Amino acid sequence: MAIRSGVAIASLAVAGFMALPACGPPSSTSASSASSTTPRTAWGHPDLQGVWRYEGAIPLERPEQFAERASLTEKEVAERQQLEQEQAAKRLAGQEGAAVGRRSVAESPIRGNEYNSFWQDHGRPRQVSSRTSLITDPPDGRLPFTADARKAEARASARYGVGPFESYLDPDTGERCLTDGVTGMMWQGPNGGHNRIVQSPGYVTIMHEEYRDRRVIPLDGRPHGNIRQWFGDAVGRWEGDTLVVDTTNFLDRTNYEWANIWTRPSESLRLVERFKRIDANTMEYTITVEDPTTFTRPWTAVIPISKLSNDTQIYEYACHEGNYAMPNLLRGGRTDAARAASKVRRP
Amino acid sequence: MRAGSRVAVTVALVAALSACAPSGASQSTSYVAPRTADGVPDLNGVWQTLNTANYDIQAHPARPALAIIPATPRTGTPGLVRATHTDLPALALRPLGAVGGVPAGASVVEGDEIPYQPWALAKKKENAEHWLERDPEIKCFMPGVPRATYMPYPLQILQSTNTVLIAYEFAGTTRTIHLDTVGNSPSPSWMGWSRGRWEGDTLVVEVTDFNEDTWFDRAGNFHSDALHVVERYTPVSPYHLMYEATIEDPKVFTRPWKMRMPLYRRFDADAQIREYKCVEFVEQLMYGQLGVIDPATGAVNK
Numbered sequence: 055m056a057i058r059s060g061v062a063i064a065s066l067a068v069a070g071f072m073a074l075p076a077c078g079p080p081s082s083t084s085a086s087s088a089s090s091t092t093p094r095t096a097w098g099h100p101d102l103q104g105v106w107r108y109e110g111a112i113p114l115e116r117p118e119q120f121a122e123r124a125s126l127t128e129k130e131v132a133e134r135q136q137l138e139q140e141q142a143a144k145r146l147a148g149q150e151g152a153a154v155g156r157r158s159v160a161e162s163p164i165r166g167n168e169y170n171s172f173w174q175d176h177g178r179p180r181q182v183s184s185r186t187s188l189i190t191d192p193p194d195g196r197l198p199f200t201a202d203a204r205k206a207e208a209r210a211s212a213r214y215g216v217g218p219f220e221s222y223l224d225p226d227t228g229e230r231c232l233t234d235g236v237t238g239m240m241w242q243g244p245n246g247g248h249n250r251i252v253q254s255p256g257y258v259t260i261m262h263e264e265y266r267d268r269r270v271i272p273l274d275g276r277p278h279g280n281i282r283q284w285f286g287d288a289v290g291r292w293e294g295d296t297l298v299v300d301t302t303n304f305l306d307r308t309n310y311e312w313a314n315i316w317t318r319p320s321e322s323l324r325l326v327e328r329f330k331r332i333d334a335n336t337m338e339y340t341i342t343v344e345d346p347t348t349f350t351r352p353w354t355a356v357i358p359i360s361k362l363s364n365d366t367q368i369y370e371y372a373c374h375e376g377n378y379a380m381p382n383l384l385r386g387g388r389t390d391a392a393r394a395a396s397k398v399r400r401p
Numbered sequence: 402m403r404a405g406s407r408v409a410v411t412v413a414l415v416a417a418l419s420a421c422a423p424s425g426a427s428q429s430t431s432y433v434a435p436r437t438a439d440g441v442p443d444l445n446g447v448w449q450t451l452n453t454a455n456y457d458i459q460a461h462p463a464r465p466a467l468a469i470i471p472a473t474p475r476t477g478t479p480g481l482v483r484a485t486h487t488d489l490p491a492l493a494l495r496p497l498g499a500v501g502g503v504p505a506g507a508s509v510v511e512g513d514e515i516p517y518q519p520w521a522l523a524k525k526k527e528n529a530e531h532w533l534e535r536d537p538e539i540k541c542f543m544p545g546v547p548r549a550t551y552m553p554y555p556l557q558i559l560q561s562t563n564t565v566l567i568a569y570e571f572a573g574t575t576r577t578i579h580l581d582t583v584g585n586s587p588s589p590s591w592m593g594w595s596r597g598r599w600e601g602d603t604l605v606v607e608v609t610d611f612n613e614d615t616w617f618d619r620a621g622n623f624h625s626d627a628l629h630v631v632e633r634y635t636p637v638s639p640y641h642l643m644y645e646a647t648i649e650d651p652k653v654f655t656r657p658w659k660m661r662m663p664l665y666r667r668f669d670a671d672a673q674i675r676e677y678k679c680v681e682f683v684e685q686l687m688y689g690q691l692g693v694i695d696p697a698t699g700a701v702n703k
Contacts, residue, residue: 096439252559254445255560259575268575270559369588
């Protein structure tokens, strides 16, 4: 073999080191060709590592007022920017419990919302964009719910924070400290929407702070397994500098209460995600959700996610360990039931 | 320089090949682990212990169940009175039969002695007697360190440049080990705050900022929030890591003490960390009697 340049020597040396882990576990997939400014890991993969969080103000679904419009006018963008500044100031002053993807105080059925506000992540003003929805397909920017799913979503919306709470199955999956679902994991989470991505040869691991949700995604080309899980069975691959993760084999947990039913897993769910760095501090995260149990057709959302400063940490989220809310909620449910019964007895 | 580089590459490749050759177990002094692209020992993989430390980190004989009703004191002269039974499984565990038994096991504690202060030894014994009500494992609480290492579930080491993750199967817990500078922990926690460094081929992890809510095993061994654990992960063959944990807790023990055990590489096909989201498994146990109704039994709670 003729060694033609120092570059070739360097890449051979890398290949030599790459071969080392192959003694034990399966080796990593080959590095994609370096073609862009995307940083690289020591072993040559595109580097997506860091702590990421959705800090945008774009709603998942297009608000009805914008109907068929995918973009806002400059004037509308300026108005929203103004509104966002005001709301952020209110949040910081403790007057506003709203956080990304959740209801504002005005919309919340929970009086005052103080308790939830305490937990939520008050932060910088969210980034305003001219886009009217994260959903890019269907073109109307709305979730293509089946008729039954639409009814279920309306029921979930009416129940959330209201109850009744007669047993531990009545709170939503988040209040039970299970998860809010894999579909929104990268960009939802008012109490801990930070995600740390860590790469090691052959794997991308995503840690979501809220509920300490974790996904260890293999990149070695293995096929899907046959074991169903809450977060399914994820396999990843590089397409150029884009990480593509294909997840199937979800458990059916449509029998539980979900705050947002579009995040619920069923056995027919297939989730395809694309992670692509578009500048130093932004990742374009694209999800395509296919699940005939809940939707009439596949839908796609494109979500700009921000990289936070290098000293940002993910902290331990001991939700279940400290779920004092559950016994208190159930105690409240029993008190309500006892009061209702005594009213019946004393007309 | 080209020729020189070629020699260096050849040396690296030869080193790689020789590192793959099997070596005798526990030859920790002679074994040189393969290197990552960053040039540090490569500990990546799915690992698991093969011991009974989660039952009891000290030496223990087999017994019929984790919770037992002790045998009543004997009366009369052996051989002249009717047979009596020995310890029985607690009533709640009796239907499990042989499945619910505890296998015998050697101590993973150096010298088999845990140097409890007198009050703490009494509390350990009390914990053991009330295991069924008190062991945090039963409630699917995060197991703490080092218990997470020797629970009967695999763990996966995922090594990046400045970060090592340990992904545990039980309760979906993940530890972030910071190899670079990191600020202090903002609060006590179940899994502690981990700072790592390399000492030769050994990954040394200082773990601090624990709460006092985790145990060491199902035998009631415990600690306080002053716990400080120093873990050492040393590759001793392509298929084994030697794991050591030094335990220091001046509120509970009279001196530091040490555990030591091998971790085995899981190299069965498709070895990986699965979900064990046990919150779902314990909700009825923890909350069934608290609501208006228990949906598992249909019982109306009064």
